[in-house]
Amino acid sequence: MAKKKEKKAGKRMTKKQLAEIVIHFFQTEPNNVFSLKTIFLALRLTTHPLKMLCVDILSDLTMDGYLTEVDKHKFKLNTQGKELIGIFHRKSNGKNFFVPEEGGDPIFIAERNSAHAMNNDKVRVIFFAKRKQREPEGEVVEILERANDTFVGTLEVTKSYAFLVTENRTLANDIFIPREKLKGGVTGDKALVKVIEWPDRAKNPIGQVIDILGKAGDNTTEMHAILAEFGLPYIYPKAVEAAAEKLSDVISEEEIAKREDFREVTTFTIDPKDAKDFDDALSVRKLKEGLWEVGVHIADVTHYVKEGGIIDKEGEKRATSVYLVDRTIPMLPERLSNFICSLRPNEEKLTYSVIFDITDKGVIKDYRIKHTVIKSDRRFTYEEAQEIIETGKGDYKEEVLILDTIAKALREKRFANGAINFDRYEVKFDIDDTGKPLGVYFKVSKDANKLIEEFMLLANKTVAEKIGKVPKSQKPKVFPYRIHDLPDPDKLDNLAQFIARFGYKLRTSGSKTDVSKSINHLLDDIQGKKEENLIETVSIRAMQKAIYSTHNMGHYGLAFDYYTHFTSPIRRYPDMMVHRLLTRYLDGGRSVSEAKYEDLCDHSSNMEQIAANAERASIKYKQVEFMMDKIGQVYDGVISGVTEWGIYVEINENKCEGMIPIRDLDDDYYEFDEKNYCLRGRRKHGIYSLGDAIKIKTAKANLERKQLDFALVE
Template sequence: MTQKKPTHHTQADPHAEREAEKYEKPVPSREYLLQLLEQQPGPVSWETVADALDIQDEDRREGVRRRLIAMSRDGQIASNRSGDFGVLDKMSLVRGRVIGHRDGFGFVSPRDGGDDLYLSHRQMKKVFDGDEVLVRETPGGFRGKREAAVVRVIKHNTRELAGRLFRENGICFVRPDNPRINLDIMVAADKTAGASHGQYVVVGIVTQPSRTSLPQGEVTEVLGDHLAPGMEIDVAIRNYGIPHTWLAGLQSEVDAIADEVREEDKVHRVDLRQLPLVTIDGEDARDFDDAVFCEVLKDDSWKLLVAIADVSHYVRPGSALDEEAHSRGNSVYFPDFVVPMLPEKLSNGLCSLNPDVDRLCMVCEMRIDVDGRILDYRFFEGVMRSHARLTYSQVGQMIEERGKRSSGLRKQFAALTPHLDNLHDLYKALRGARDRRGAIDFETTETRIIFDESRKIERIVPVQRNDAHKLIEECMLAANVCAAELMELSELPMLYRVHDTPKEEKLSNLREYLGELGLRLPGGAEPQPKDFQALLESVEGRPDAHIIQMMLLRSMNQAVYQPENRGHFGLDYRAYAHFTSPIRRYPDLLLHRALRWLVRNGSANERMVAKKVHVEPGAKALPRERILPYDMPAMIQLGEHCSMTERRADDATRDVVSWLKCEYLQDHVGEVYRGVISAVTGFGLFVELEDLYVEGLVHVTALPKDYYRFEQAHQRLIGERSGARYHLGDLVTVQVARVDLEERKVDFAFGELLSKTKKKPNKPDKPNKIRRLVRALWKWPWSTSESAKGEVETPPEKPRKERKERPAPGPGARKSRGRRRPSGNAKSAPPKRNR
């Protein structure tokens, strides 16, 4: 090493005291060793590191060696064949997470950001989707992406998965249902748990994949037969590793909690039981974590109370309940089924604001002026009693009938309608402020799957949003903004909901797409939320408005949880956090703990913070280590974990909805639907069905007979002979031709072009000599069988043969999933607000 040796490493190591508390003979902290290695031009031996730190004691030198090996094992640093250690970037290594592709190749998403690296089919034989790896960039590339080779797997994240068991020629193997995993799992004949051929099973991975061998496992659970009711949820839960059984020891904690709120828990709280707070949720909601009340003040401003179930009172840090909630991260809402973050005794009982029972709550009280500006706010602990459990449909109807002769609902809830009318007036003010601010308002259409008694899909219907939905959404947004601002004032380490500005590459792709439609995104190089909103408003009413909105959504970054506040781009908030759903989101529970600590220790806080909280006389202060034992490094890890569990839930839910919609269409093969062309490729058109929001492929051979040329820049297919043009966003009719449930694919036969999107005028084509020759050849009484890239000639039509289910190919011979996009790209959101 070239750096000057410190006389004692404890003088330079900022974490020396921490290490001294842990070990009798302390060694340098990981942070300090990493800092030292970063200063070196290349890898160095462990002896060199120990010498540089002037460590002579043999036990401590051995401690340095073991710590460096552990850091290498955990991917913080890397070691070479000589046993030297170095930081990753100076050894040309990248740490990241594997993302599998249904076609067998994959990518590595770098941990520290940057573009993904391509992994070939050969490299993907060594890993599963989701594994954490060290890779080294290699010569070559794939569609403009850098290519990499796997150097080492840091962590295997696939311990079990779901799939179908097949028996062939005395060999047993499980074919994973997860399309991102293209490796079959070999299973010994005596390790199948009695599963029959074709049944869905859960297989535990015994031996991970390698370059020379397939992974091996044993069946740990038999889920049941193919297409059994509810199988799609059982499979998704296992595929995505969603915790669904409660920890041992948790039930004893739950049993120790009283069935009703104890009297001693109600003291030292603001008593709101006489205030007509109400919950407003969907018809099928079972947990109610927010209640609202609004009244007009003398200066014509509004006082808004948002009361949220006080989950933090029952779920304490370090408890089994807390460990389970942390592991789950959030509730997962499947169609007609929920995997809750908390046990039912809390989620549907003590922490659910059910009507006519006492409940503990954390309250955000706001004063809002006629322009929708929050003038002041404060947080406090309360005890409340919901005066009604209302639904969006009920409140929406009462809003519509306001000023008319009293209807049945307005008569039934006569005592509450003045407060509901106040809420609606406040909503209009908040909505006006939002419009002036320029926040993006994506009007995504959700679908609801209706089952019959045997859980067979009866129908799929769009969910209509009314003013009641939007009213509650605005109230929750206001409370979340106040909570984020208070966290900033307090300077406590806490998770913000961060939505970064769109990346330049995504903006460039979006502008290219919009240009072909004759549209423009204003705002120059750095468009603001108001520019996106202006574009959304300009396409309202177009048949392709939904597709344009989806393209805008794809240009956005995914919102994440992190302790560094970087604002929320989409909502155009300087600071934003999640406060309103602690029953179903762990970040909200963390925020409640911080709020309770601030409330209970209000007098000890800075004056600005103390003004924003209220504590009742006699309430005891809470030690921070008891309720908020988190530092910044811990909060960073919590943010990464909660962001991961949110993505996990979204992916699992999307997969289940895709399965169910494919299953639904299996019973509707031959039927004709309207849809919009959602993507154009050289091999055909992807069409998304109206109302159902299921995507399928019209292969180029299913289009009217012609010789088609794909123009990627214009996102269209053009028939050379007929001049027919099929463009992104065109409205068409299609017939359901085939459904492959295992692959989640739908094939359509083309019907007719109903209407074309408005596009910018294109200059007349100037065909070159080759194109003129091709056109001339079409006039001759023969056809060519040759095709160029992006150009396909459809063969003469012939009767379709009935497709029969083929037997599964042998282990390892995965059938190609083809250049296909998954069908059923449904927008399925949780039943509550999750901005």
């Protein structure tokens, strides 16, 4: 019992004050039964009025179902026999909560009842009976699985001890580090620290330094810190690199003899100008007037990476390459990703191919899936291929132009079938040798990008259909699909209500195709309008996320009944799984374990999301760095996000995003209207709404927190 509360109990108290003490007493002893006498003694209730008040409170709590009277005048916390398992979410403001595994509303966990559980830990919780007018509450009784016990921050070292100062929004306390656990770190170093214990009564967790990342502010240090913060690897294990170095890049005549030979067929790659890992190439040759053979050739990574080997295990763990602003952290060692498997020009390469006999109207007459050998004639950048499409001049112009014609026909057909057309631009930075951002440019998807996209989609869809589409009497074999569920109906209704304010309509019921065509119609209607970005953002939020699963439900956004990922095995582990299973099944092999592959799909989906979050954090870091020397400058922007703590604004000219805290909107008391994406003034009824044009100036740029603060310019 806390001393402060014991003292308080002997004095005069309100019913509310005593009720809090009684509740805390039962929460700290959830499994014990207490008589009235024991309760009076424990709470030091020495006066008759206090004892009577306590009896009154016990009666109320029993009526509420919060306590159980197990015998006359004997009380116990009513946990409803309810122990729940789920995920603990820690918040630096102390508003921790627990989400039950079996579903249901979040349950508040006070800090005193958290057992020092960390964010995303799997825990066992006792669920207290719900009290009237109070949110449900519980207590962590066991930590079943630690989600993350490592943190990134900056060291502050004194003579006898040190602290890791974290910017982690889930940890309110800095981490105490004994001198002997510092690993040579000094003040100002960025470090990765593991929490080794958090004693019951200690305010701060105790940790040890795992790795010194470098000096805070140094570009490589900060990029490694972002990776470490998301639990992603920032160095490649030496043993895995050594295994890759031993792989031979020589292709034997015996291997070539087993494969279909495309070395004499015109073949080329089209990729971003800074790419080194060329996963895919296209070949094209005329079969007869109006009919073409188009080969989609994909690096045969699994020929070199054997299942269960050291390289494969590392690839499986990483599950994806990570693309930060200024670097790629590859899934596979560079000898494989940039050299042996990369489809570089004028080099013979082993590939896995889907070869189509296709008309210039995009009608597939026949296809085959084969292991092949190719020799790329040319490496195009997207810009070079785009120039050929626009001018009709350049190397292999006939081949590029016919592929563009077919791709446009495929694309048109896809949208006619209900595929959704979200054409988003990407923000990129021009960066100098030290990693400093010099300028911003926008990467827009043009015809050359769409050409490659259409043939990759076609190959992925064809492979998925080959395995998934079986006669009704047969059960399809286990296979990883890329699935995308229908939009959330509630979010779709919200979207329809929201866009109605701008005079637009949206179908929210009917067939899948009806709804997707209506979304496309909306996206066409808003093109070039001032609300375009806003409505597109809100529309994307109504969509589900695409994930990997062995349970096929089709891909809503692409309007495909069968879809998988086959075309990027250098940078995605699911594509390697697909290559192996495709080979197995085409050779007549039996189906594999569904449970094993569903776990691999889950892991791949999770790693994809983590990689995307790290990529966003690196962009945010560069945005803040880019704006550091622009404090006080005035910009036109648009409100890109509205929350209860403020409004986010995206600057029109460079797409850097910052926040105006709600406390700085001091001309009124503003309330957050979640449904209508706006803040509304209580007295003057002024509104700040998602998509509104707004003038701001940069007020603060905090690199450590990756945070830009803006101020309103009247």
